[in-house]
Amino acid sequence: MTRSYFIFVRAVLIALLLATAPLFAANIILNDYAASQAMREMQAMGERHILRAEDAINQTVTALQRLDRDDIQTCSAEDRLVYQKLVTNLGMVDAIGLVDASGKRMCIVPDVELTGEAILPALRPDGPLVGIGMLDREYLGARSAVVSWDLRNSNRLFAEVTPAVIAVDPGPEYLRAYRRAELHLGDELHWFGTGGYNSASADPNDTMVVTVWSENYPLKATVVAPSSAAHSLVQPLKVVAATACAAVALLLVAVSVWFSWRPESEANDEFVAAIRNGEFIPYYQPVMDIESGKLRGCEVLMRWRRPNGMIVSPGQFMAYAETHGHIFDMTRHIMAQSCLEMEGLYRDRPELKMSINLFAGHFLDREVISDIKAAFEKSEISFQQIVVEVTERHPLADMDLARKIIAELQAFGVRVALDDVGTGHGGMAYLQKLGIDIIKIDKMFIDQIGMDDSSTTIVDSMVELADNLGMGIIAEGVETEDQIDRLLELGVTAAQGYYFAAPMPAQEYIAFAERLEEEELEAARLAEEAEAAERAAAEAAMNEAGAAA
Numbered sequence: 373m374t375r376s377y378f379i380f381v382r383a384v385l386i387a388l389l390l391a392t393a394p395l396f397a398a399n400i401i402l403n404d405y406a407a408s409q410a411m412r413e414m415q416a417m418g419e420r421h422i423l424r425a426e427d428a429i430n431q432t433v434t435a436l437q438r439l440d441r442d443d444i445q446t447c448s449a450e451d452r453l454v455y456q457k458l459v460t461n462l463g464m465v466d467a468i469g470l471v472d473a474s475g476k477r478m479c480i481v482p483d484v485e486l487t488g489e490a491i492l493p494a495l496r497p498d499g500p501l502v503g504i505g506m507l508d509r510e511y512l513g514a515r516s517a518v519v520s521w522d523l524r525n526s527n528r529l530f531a532e533v534t535p536a537v538i539a540v541d542p543g544p545e546y547l548r549a550y551r552r553a554e555l556h557l558g559d560e561l562h563w564f565g566t567g568g569y570n571s572a573s574a575d576p577n578d579t580m581v582v583t584v585w586s587e588n589y590p591l592k593a594t595v596v597a598p599s600s601a602a603h604s605l606v607q608p609l610k611v612v613a614a615t616a617c618a619a620v621a622l623l624l625v626a627v628s629v630w631f632s633w634r635p636e637s638e639a640n641d642e643f644v645a646a647i648r649n650g651e652f653i654p655y656y657q658p659v660m661d662i663e664s665g666k667l668r669g670c671e672v673l674m675r676w677r678r679p680n681g682m683i684v685s686p687g688q689f690m691a692y693a694e695t696h697g698h699i700f701d702m703t704r705h706i707m708a709q710s711c712l713e714m715e716g717l718y719r720d721r722p723e724l725k726m727s728i729n730l731f732a733g734h735f736l737d738r739e740v741i742s743d744i745k746a747a748f749e750k751s752e753i754s755f756q757q758i759v760v761e762v763t764e765r766h767p768l769a770d771m772d773l774a775r776k777i778i779a780e781l782q783a784f785g786v787r788v789a790l791d792d793v794g795t796g797h798g799g800m801a802y803l804q805k806l807g808i809d810i811i812k813i814d815k816m817f818i819d820q821i822g823m824d825d826s827s828t829t830i831v832d833s834m835v836e837l838a839d840n841l842g843m844g845i846i847a848e849g850v851e852t853e854d855q856i857d858r859l860l861e862l863g864v865t866a867a868q869g870y871y872f873a874a875p876m877p878a879q880e881y882i883a884f885a886e887r888l889e890e891e892e893l894e895a896a897r898l899a900e901e902a903e904a905a906e907r908a909a910a911e912a913a914m915n916e917a918g919a920a921a
């Protein structure tokens with residue numbers, strides 16, 4: 373559970389990382405794109421302003437030049453009529469008039485009151501022929517410009533350019549609410565301004581500024597906007613990117629969850645199917661009486677026989693079976709199976725024992741009692757022939773319940789062995805509290821016998837303890853004759869190990885048991901024969917002696 377949980381969490385984190393990294397990248401790229409796009413739009417906006425202004429000035433200058441050329445350059449009623457016509461025809465000009473050298477108005481059409489104030493700077497002899505100035509009259513943020521044309525008589529024709537002509541289109545929608553566009557004559561004179569963005573109070577790091585100069589007149593257009601305004605351009609794209617990344621993240625999470633859980637669930641399905649198909653089978657390892665050489669019985673050891681014939685050891689699946697709770701079914705199955713396979717052998721040999729391995733979880737629930745009963749009750753194997761092994765490697769969570777379960781099993785004849793003694797932390801406490809019948813000394817100590825004295829001492833004290841508590845003792849993992857000799861010296865009389873036989877399938881174990889019996893019978897027969905021969909020889913000798921006498 374915890375392992376797969378961590379795999380799951382890791383998979384989700386990786387998936388999120390894989391999905392959010394592109395989102396960050398997309399954000400940066402989109403913002404960059406938006407900024408450069410906005411700068412382009414602002415540049416175009418500035419250029420349009422300049423173009424409009426130049427156009428208005430050019431057309432006005434051309435009209436004034438034409439008047440000059442046609443010699444229409446006085447305040448006469450005749451000339452004013454021409455001015456009037458021109459104002460009507462030229463949409464961009466509001467008024468046409470004349471000023472003297474000092475810049476004072478001489479006349480203006482259409483007629484307005486002449487205040488006498490100068491509307492243009494005094495004429496300079498070295499100045500350009502065309503002059504541009506500004507009036508205070510405003511229309512939609514634009515002021516009226518005054519374009520003048522110098523006449524040879526030091527007077528100047530002038531025309532007021534309507535402010536409306538300079539009111540340029542407001543630019544793309546997304547910038548409209550934020551940008552401020554301004555058109556200046558020279559550095560100072562404000563001709564036109566539009567938009568609400570206040571560049572003075574804005575964060576300079578978040579401001580885009582574009583300035584465009586006219587090539588023909590001292591005109592300057594400035595467009596200012598906050599960078600963030602541009603972001604709205606890509607907002608829909610960002611939503612799309614975020615949605616796409618979220619979708620990818622979801623997909624990746626789903627895929628990783630699938631991959632992190634799938635093997636688990638597949639493995640589980642495979643395992644359950646294997647149990648159902650009876651792929652878990654008992655192997656039997658003989659337990660020998662090392663004094664007499666007789667068979668004492670066996671330990672049932674589980675194997676997974678895969679459909680391809682491969683035999684898998686419990687080391688590879690037992691932990692899984694235990695943590696996933698499959699072990700209960702598997703143990704029931706293994707008991708039923710071994711009962712079926714051993715009935716024939718065990719029926720007539722009540723001295724043979726059969727050891728079944730249980731795990732700590734079996735001692736958390738009385739169900740194991742009914743399981744064992746169900747397996748052997750109606751069989752020809754008696755409960756007296758059954759031993760259950762409980763390992764000392766893993767602690768028993770509920771010692772009291774374990775004690776009760778053990779006592780109940782013992783009550784109908786089953787005996788209980790403590791497995792792997794010396795490897796766990798239970799030790800003496802287990803032996804005494806649980807009411808164990810047999811202890812199985814772990815291979816670890818058997819391996820050390822003869823090599824180091826402390827092991828011998830440990831085994832020695834185990835034997836002593838077992839004797840004192842009236843318990844049987846079995847040595848596990850015996851591989852050499854030396855070990856058997858030492859065990860005999862120490863007073864151990866039962867052992868199992870590769871020296872005698874490895875765990876084997878039922879038929880082989882039955883054959884092993886029968887061969888031992890035959891060998892025993894044969895040995896007995898030989899012994900009898902030898903004895904008979906000896907007796908016969910002795911008799912013959914007696915007879916011979918009698919005859920001689």
Ligand code: C2E
Nearest residue numbers: 673674685686687729730731849850851868869870871875
């Ligand atoms: P265990 O109960 O201590 O079983 C003894 C293990 O030592 C067996 O390994 C056996 O094959 C191995 N063995 C026996 N003699 C020798 C020897 O001379 N030398 C060496 N090197 N090894 C020897 P196996 O069959 O692989 O079983 C491993 C463990 O799996 C068992 O240890 C037991 O804890 C568990 N197990 C096996 N079958 C079952 C079962 O049906 N139920 C439960 N709960 N656990 C089982």
Ligand code: CA
Nearest residue numbers: 671729761791
């Ligand atoms: Ca065992």
Ligand code: CA
Nearest residue numbers: 791792812848
């Ligand atoms: Ca063991």
